[in-house]
Amino acid sequence: MIKAVRGTRDLLPPDTDLWNRVDAKVRDIFARYNFHEIRTPIFEDTQLFSRSVGEETDIVSKEMFTWYDGERFNENKLRDAWLTANQSDDPAHLQAGRVIVEKHSSLQDQLTKMGILFVSRGVRIEPGPMPGSQFEFVAFAPQESLQAIRTLKNARELARSAPEFRNSAIHLLLIIPVEGLGRTPSEVDLKDVEVKAFPGTFFSSSQSLTLRPENTAGVVRAYIEHGLGDKGTLQKLYYIGPQFRRERPQKGRYRQFFQIGAELIGPASAGSESPARDAEVLEMLATLLDEVGLRDWNLQLNSVGCADDRARYNQALREALQPVVHQMCSDCQRRAETNPLRVLDCKHPEDQPIIEKLPKIGDYLDEPCRLHFAAVKAMLDAVGVTYSINERMVRGLDYYTRTTFEFTHGGLGAQSAVLGGGRYDGLSEALGGPKAPGIGFAIGEDRLIMALQAQGEQPAAQVHAFVAPLGEGMNAQALKLASELRRAGASADLGDESFRLKKSFELAEKAGARYIVIVGENEVKADQFAVKNLASGEQVTVPRAELAQFLRK
Ligand code: HAM
Numbered sequence: 001m002i003k004a005v006r007g008t009r010d011l012l013p014p015d016t017d018l019w020n021r022v023d024a025k026v027r028d029i030f031a032r033y034n035f036h037e038i039r040t041p042i043f044e045d046t047q048l049f050s051r052s053v054g055e056e057t058d059i060v061s062k063e064m065f066t067w068y069d070g071e072r073f074n075e076n077k078l079r080d081a082w083l084t085a086n087q088s089d090d091p092a093h094l095q096a097g098r099v100i101v102e103k104h105s106s107l108q109d110q111l112t113k114m115g116i117l118f119v120s121r122g123v124r125i126e127p128g129p130m131p132g133s134q135f136e137f138v139a140f141a142p143q144e145s146l147q148a149i150r151t152l153k154n155a156r157e158l159a160r161s162a163p164e165f166r167n168s169a170i171h172l173l174l175i176i177p178v179e180g181l182g183r184t185p186s187e188v189d190l191k192d193v194e195v196k197a198f199p200g201t202f203f204s205s206s207q208s209l210t211l212r213p214e215n216t217a218g219v220v221r222a223y224i225e226h227g228l229g230d231k232g233t234l235q236k237l238y239y240i241g242p243q244f245r246r247e248r249p250q251k252g253r254y255r256q257f258f259q260i261g262a263e264l265i266g267p268a269s270a271g272s273e274s275p276a277r278d279a280e281v282l283e284m285l286a287t288l289l290d291e292v293g294l295r296d297w298n299l300q301l302n303s304v305g306c307a308d309d310r311a312r313y314n315q316a317l318r319e320a321l322q323p324v325v326h327q328m329c330s331d332c333q334r335r336a337e338t339n340p341l342r343v344l345d346c347k348h349p350e351d352q353p354i355i356e357k358l359p360k361i362g363d364y365l366d367e368p369c370r371l372h373f374a375a376v377k378a379m380l381d382a383v384g385v386t387y388s389i390n391e392r393m394v395r396g397l398d399y400y401t402r403t404t405f406e407f408t409h410g411g412l413g414a415q416s417a418v419l420g421g422g423r424y425d426g427l428s429e430a431l432g433g434p435k436a437p438g439i440g441f442a443i444g445e446d447r448l449i450m451a452l453q454a455q456g457e458q459p460a461a462q463v464h465a466f467v468a469p470l471g472e473g474m475n476a477q478a479l480k481l482a483s484e485l486r487r488a489g490a491s492a493d494l495g496d497e498s499f500r501l502k503k504s505f506e507l508a509e510k511a512g513a514r515y516i517v518i519v520g521e522n523e524v525k526a527d528q529f530a531v532k533n534l535a536s537g538e539q540v541t542v543p544r545a546e547l548a549q550f551l552r553k
Contacts, residue, residue, distance in 0.1 A: 007255025054398025224433030265438030466508030
């Protein structure tokens with residue numbers, strides 16, 4: 001049985017009802033904060049991520065789903081390489097194991113059209129069939145393909161119809177690149193055909209593509225590509241969609257997961273750099289989580305400063321690590337060299353006392369960055385959004401500057417970050433765009449839903465009525481009534497006239513209906529229906545015209 005790939009999963013009802021409720025709620029909140037939706041492609045040029053998220057990050061260095069698009073098999077190159085390695089320099093004195101290319105005018109054109117090379121092996125002087133020579137038809141293909149084998153067999157049939165080859169043995173040979181091995185489709189029957197792999201590179205590719213591991217890079221690319229900043233206004237964009245990371249799957253960590261994110265980006269003249277934007281985004285998140293119904297979240301806040309601050313801080317970290325790094329885990333030893341900031345992310349308990357004593361980023365912020373961070377904190381205090389400062393919070397992406405943050409939730413276990421984000425003032429320029437400071441976040445929707453479910457949140461989608469036809473000929477009447485109810489805004493599910501009343505009641509309960517509405521001959525005649533509340537057992541009769549309103553109460 002074919003199953004969903006490891007790290008991916010199906011989202012099924014009734015869980016999807018909760019997902020949809022969250023989506024609807026966040027869209028409503030985004031609208032209230034004047035954010036508008038952007039939908040960027042699910043795959044992008046690989047360079048977009050290496051240049052934004054950063055070559056040295058876990059995401060780019062080991063978690064991306066990347067492939068080469070437009071991979072082309074270069075048949076001529078393989079043919080030439082094979083001939084160079086196999087063709088005899090001197091056809092008159094053919095050496096053992098080497099080939100000469102045959103020239104038989106009657107067959108040649110057709111074979112060339114089929115991409116088949118006609119060669120012979122063995123010692124011979126004149127062209128044409130001679131005793132002791134072995135004929136071969138050679139085809140070149142990217143892999144052991146059904147089509148190439150058919151072509152070879154067809155070519156041999158064709159040759160047999162020519163009188164001079166009627167009785168000749170013709171060996172069929174398929175040459176594929178070594179890279180093509182292992183790509184063989186299972187239905188290929190290789191009987192009769194010898195396959196040989198030839199070393200070398202015979203595939204060329206045009207573009208490296210990657211399934212998006214996150215959406216900020218795509219949004220900033222779109223911002224630059226469409227000149228969204230040209231009007232001098234701030235862009236407030238949000239997205240909801242799947243992201244892909246080849247992580248080791250565990251609870252709360254998937255290879256395809258969903259993010260709800262937003263980016264606020266624009267020219268500095270539009271106020272994009274102001275600490276007020278940071279505070280507005282963080283206040284929106286507090287509102288969003290509250291309104292979605294998440295309780296007990298924690299906001300962890302940090303400032304990673306600007307590029308200059310980070311260079312000085314990295315230097316300080318390197319110096320502080322130098323005498324102690326040999327006592328730390330192998331990851332830390334590597335990171336101390338490549339990206340010392342990542343050492344702060346280490347989870348090894350033995351390394352913690354060393355990490356606690358390392359220099360703090362807060363001491364390396366320059367005056368403008370320090371003032372910016374102070375202003376953000378002051379505004380959060382003013383609107384009553386509580387936070388804790390976490391100077392060890394290192395986000396797993398390299399584009400951040402100044403404010404960074406994560407919201408965590410206790411109900412999530414090891415993967416406790418419900419969302420993460422921060423400022424990325426240099427990202428547009430790093431991608432070849434204009435100066436466009438920005439700040440954004442992405443909520444891990446899988447984790448948000450998990451946290452809501454851990455709180456006991458139920459998907460509260462209830463269908464108003466189960467319409468139960470009773471007796472022969474009542475299906476059409478029930479469909480008509482259900483149609484009227486649905487058009488009037490009530491939700492309705494529909495039974496079948498073949499069901500007995502008891503079965504209809506059972507199905508109504510399973511469907512999660514609030515009421516069951518019986519549609520029998522008498523009800524239709526009277527144009528009023530027996531309606532029973534499935535929870536209380538209370539039954540009333542309601543005229544057709546009032547039914548939708550009654551059900552929706
Ligand atoms: P991130 O911290 O890599 O940031 O991801 C944001 C959130 O996505 C995480 O806090 C987590 O809830 C969720 N998440 C990440 N990986 C997985 C996974 N494998 N399975 C389930 N959930 C996951 C970003 O992606 C940035 N683009 C956020 C941002 C937007 N910064 C500025 N603008």
